[in-house]
Amino acid sequence: MAIDRRALLALTAGGALSAYLALGDALAQSPPDERVGDNAAHDALGAIPDLQMYGEEQIAMLLYPGFTALDLVGPHYMFACMMGARVHLVTPAADLAPVASDLGLAIAPTVTFDDCPRDLDVLFTPGGLMGTLNAMRDPRIVAFVADRGSRARHITSVCTGSLVLGQAGLLRGKRATSHWAAIDTLPAFGATPVHERVVTDGNVVTGAGVSAGLDFGLALIGRLRGANYARAIQLQAEYAPAPPYDAGTLISAPPDVSRAMADMLAPFEGMVREVAQSAR
Numbered sequence: 001m002a003i004d005r006r007a008l009l010a011l012t013a014g015g016a017l018s019a020y021l022a023l024g025d026a027l028a029q030s031p032p033d034e035r036v037g038d039n040a041a042h043d044a045l046g047a048i049p050d051l052q053m054y055g056e057e058q059i060a061m062l063l064y065p066g067f068t069a070l071d072l073v074g075p076h077y078m079f080a081c082m083m084g085a086r087v088h089l090v091t092p093a094a095d096l097a098p099v100a101s102d103l104g105l106a107i108a109p110t111v112t113f114d115d116c117p118r119d120l121d122v123l124f125t126p127g128g129l130m131g132t133l134n135a136m137r138d139p140r141i142v143a144f145v146a147d148r149g150s151r152a153r154h155i156t157s158v159c160t161g162s163l164v165l166g167q168a169g170l171l172r173g174k175r176a177t178s179h180w181a182a183i184d185t186l187p188a189f190g191a192t193p194v195h196e197r198v199v200t201d202g203n204v205v206t207g208a209g210v211s212a213g214l215d216f217g218l219a220l221i222g223r224l225r226g227a228n229y230a231r232a233i234q235l236q237a238e239y240a241p242a243p244p245y246d247a248g249t250l251i252s253a254p255p256d257v258s259r260a261m262a263d264m265l266a267p268f269e270g271m272v273r274e275v276a277q278s279a280r
Contacts, residue, residue, distance in 0.1 A: 045232060048228050049228065050226040050227050050228045050229075051225065051226045051228040051229045051232070052224075052225040052226050052229060053083055053225075053229070054083050054084045055082060055083070055084045055085055055224065055225060056084050056085070056086070057079075057082065057084070057085040057086065057121040057122060057224060058086050058088070058117045058119065058120050058121050058122075059079050059085055059086065059087045059088065059120065059121060059122040059124065060088045060090050060111075060116050060117070060120050060122070060123050060124065060148060061075070061076060061079070061087065061088065061089050061090065061124045061126070062090050062123075062124065062125045062126065062141075062144075062145065062161075062164075063089055063090060063091050063092075063099040063107060063109050063126075064091075064092060064099065064128075064131060064132075064134070064135040064138075064141060065099060065100060065131055065134070066100070066101070066102045066128045066129070066130055066131015066132070066134060066135075067099070067101055067102065067126045067127070067128045067131050067132070067135075068101060068102055068103075068126055068127055068128045068129075068131075068159060068210060069101035069102075069103065069105040069107065070210050070211065070213065071126035071127050071128070071158040071159045071161060071210055071213050072107070072124075072126040072158075072213070073107075073213075074158075074211070074213035074214040074216075074217055075124060075158060075207075075213045075214075075216060075217035075220070076089075077217070077237065078214075078217030078218060078220070078221050078233055078237075079122070079124075079217065079220075079221075081233050081236065082221065082224070082225060082229075082233075087110075088110055088111045088116055088117065089107065089108070089109045089110045089111070090109060090110075090111055090112070090113065090116045090144075091109035091111070091112055091113075092112075092113055092138065092140055092141050092144070093109075093112065094112065095112070096108065096109050096110070096111075096112070097109075101128075101131075102128050102129060102130070102131050113140070113144050116144075116148070118147075118148070118151065119151050119152075120148055120151065120152040120153070121152070121153045121154060121224070122152065122153065122154045122156060122220065122224075123145070123148045123149050123152040123154070123155050123156065124156045124157065124158075124161075125145060125156070125157040125158075125161035125162075125164045125165055126157070126158055126159065126161045126213075127157070127158060127159030127160030127161040127162070127163070127164075127178070127179060127182075127209075127210075128159075128160060129160070129268060132160045132161070132163055132164060133271055133272065133275055135164050136163060136164055136167040136272075136275045136276075136279075137275060137278075141164070142164070142167050142168050142279075143168075145164055145165065145167075145168040145170070146168035146169055146170065149165065149168060149170045152203070153203060154203050154204075154205055154220065154223070154224075155170050155203055155204045155205070156204070156205045156206065156207075156216070156220060157178075157206050157207065158206075158207040158208075158209075158210070158212060158213040158216050159178065159179045159207065159208070159209045159210050159212070159213070160178055160179050160181075160182045160272075161178075161206075162176050162177065162178040162182075162186065162191075162206045163178065163182060163185065163186075163189070163272055163276075165189075165204075165206075166186065166188070166189025166190070166191060166276070167189065167275070167276065167279060169189075170204065171186065171189045171190060171191035171204065172189070172190035172191070173190060173191075174190075174191050174192070174201045174202070174204045175191070175192045175193075175194045175199055175201040176191045176192070176193065176194065176199055176201065176204060176206040177193065177194050177195065177196055177197075177198070177199040177206050177207065177208045178193070178206065178208065178209070179208065179209035179210070180195075180208070180209060180249070180250055181209075181262075181265040181266075181268050181269065182268065182269060182272055183195065183208075184269065185269055185272040185273055185276065188272070188273055188276040188277070189276060195208075196208070197212050197215050197216075198212065198215050198216050198219045200219070200223075205219065205220055205223070211248070214237075214239055214241075218230045218233065218234055218239070221233055250262065
């Protein structure tokens with residue numbers, strides 16, 4: 001049986017859990033005498049309660065020009081580590097040209113709107129600033145999100161990606177969060193704003209601004225595969241945040257920094273309300 005060369009190299013380099021995650025179904029479906037390496041640790045991990053090792057989730061992560069890369073990259077790492085999951089990076093363009101983020105980091109999509117699976121386990125939308133506003137104005141993007149969201153098991157976002165969900169009509173009657181600069185606009189989409197890092201309401205899971213994507217990703221993996229699977233991914237990522245400054249919220253940051261940042265981003269809220277109103 002053919003084994004992916006990169007996964008084999010990762011295994012021999014000593015990244016045991018990472019390599020097993022990459023091997024995924026190949027390891028699971030191989031008879032014992034064809035498996036690569038010692039599977040005792042793998043089997044021990046799979047035997048832990050509240051840990052579903054394998055799955056077949058279909059996950060679509062939207063790319064649009066001007067998205068914030070970290071909104072997407074953090075959750076993508078979490079999702080792509082799930083054995084058997086299929087992660088689709090979806091572009092609204094007609095080809096698979098790389099899509100540039102708001103700070104110029106381009107990410108290569110894997111499917112177009114037409115080729116994206118219709119029935120998804122997870123629909124994910126990242127945020128941004130002007131890129132998000134443009135996405136909210138784009139009828140093709142809004143229609144795609146509305147269509148896939150109408151059937152998705154989990155409708156999700158990080159940062160201002162929740163505004164795109166709202167524009168597509170997926171937040172009505174839901175509790176949700178967003179970046180602090182935009183969270184007060186959520187009622188314009190029929191949602192109730194909640195100032196928390198990750199907010200879950202039924203099948204809608206939203207994360208707060210940018211770095212909250214890591215917390216969001218782990219929370220959703222816990223729902224999909226169990227808390228201990230999420231803990232294993234957290235350990236693999238060595239996600240144990242200890243920031244050098246306590247300034248991650250308007251309340252914890254020094255008052256002069258908070259005031260200046262709030263004033264700088266205040267126009268964005270007005271732009272969001274204008275876009276939301278124009279769609280009514």
